[in-house]
Amino acid sequence: MPEHDAQDFINALPFARALGMRLDQIGEGHAQISMDWDARFVGDPATGVIHGGAVSALMDTCGGAAVLSYPGALGTATIDLRIDYMRAATPGQRITARAECYHVTRRVAFVRATAHDEDSANPVATASGAFTFERKEQP
Template identity: 70%
Template sequence: MVDKAAIARQFIEAIPHSKALGMVLTEISDGMAEIVMAYNPALIGDPQTGVIHGGAVSALMDTCGGAAVMSHADAPAGTATIDLRIDYMRGATPGQAVRARAECYHITRSVAFVRATAFDEDPDNPVATASGAFTVERLS
């Protein structure tokens, strides 16, 4: 029996862009993933407030969605994003880490469906939500 979560973890932690953004995989299980991105001044989008750029939150959501797909029991190999929609509720509080949780709630032979939510230290007040479709790559 192959440990999908272990493979997904190994793969996610080897992604150069995720490493550059300081993402750390904190939880991964069947179709679920959680990734934390520490506050980093290099990611600031608004210098007047210190709020990190929405683009960094998008990258976090995309990575977390991909991790959720890869950890799903029915996903044979890799995945790529087909589309992703992100809704921004508010700016992440400066100085706080952003934590994304993604769930692959349905998967077919070709497509995986994912939703994700991002929080800072306030767990009742999401920073952003996302939903997306990912490819299901076959082992050739």
């Protein structure tokens, strides 16, 4: 996907824009999207840790982007998504999600994803999910 299209992808999604997401990389069933820590996204004020739902939104967007970048994809929607929270994301640090669409059938795409903060060796969360896979019309 050319860079201006990648930027358009995020700009076209009001909620991705509201969370300040940035598409870092995309192509061939892989995507990387990141977002800054923000006080408005905090889930537990005692710790300043970002809400699981915000991490989930990042993973879901990244998973959808990975599916759309798979050759032949036209559209997608999440069927189900499971997130495992390994540890609290460190407050103040940017969160980066990477997703891989590792298998597609005629109508279904399978995705796994990980998210980390500035300590890229220890994931904050992992996810796996199934997405719908809408194909371009065969000529």
